Amino acid sequence: MDVWSQGPIVFQKRTNRAASFKELVEKLHSLSDHNVMEIFSVIARGIWLRRNKLIFEDSFTHPTKVQCTSRKGVQVHQADLPDWNPPPIGFININWDATLNIAKDRIGIGLVAQDCEGSIVASKKLAQSGFMDPLLAEAQGAFQATRWARGMRFSPVILEGHAQQIVKGLNQQLDR
Structure with missing residues (x-):
């Protein structure tokens, strides 16, 4: 818990006697807001990367460095987030993204559907x-x-993607 002891006070003062990591996350999620969960997630990832570096590279990362890297990661992530407006009531917003893996000659596509409250459907x-x-x-x-x-x-849906040319093409009125 050395990394957690340098984190936000909500992590320091909480006595978590969870039987599993899943139970810990669920308990923290029920008691915390979105920002706390975001920080928790980034720190947990930092701890996982620290563990892998120790096991596979025989390299120790000081807890302070994990904490600083995590804080910077959250700040960068929050700064890069575009403003997102939920769809109108009754609509579903579907966001897609694609990525290339040239070495394997494959693409990956991710789809997320959200309702008017921003919940993932x-x-x-x-x-x-x-x-x-x-x-x-x-x-x-x-x-x-x-x-x-x-x-x-x-139905009805709003489609969102990052490729401006594709989005413009979807929004064009076609004469038929």
């Missing part, structure tokens, strides 16, 4: 071969998002 991940062009991968992500929305019977 469903999520899905896909991996496919090919599509080594980033724009084509994003287009495939948009296609999979629409296909998934239809299959899940989400």
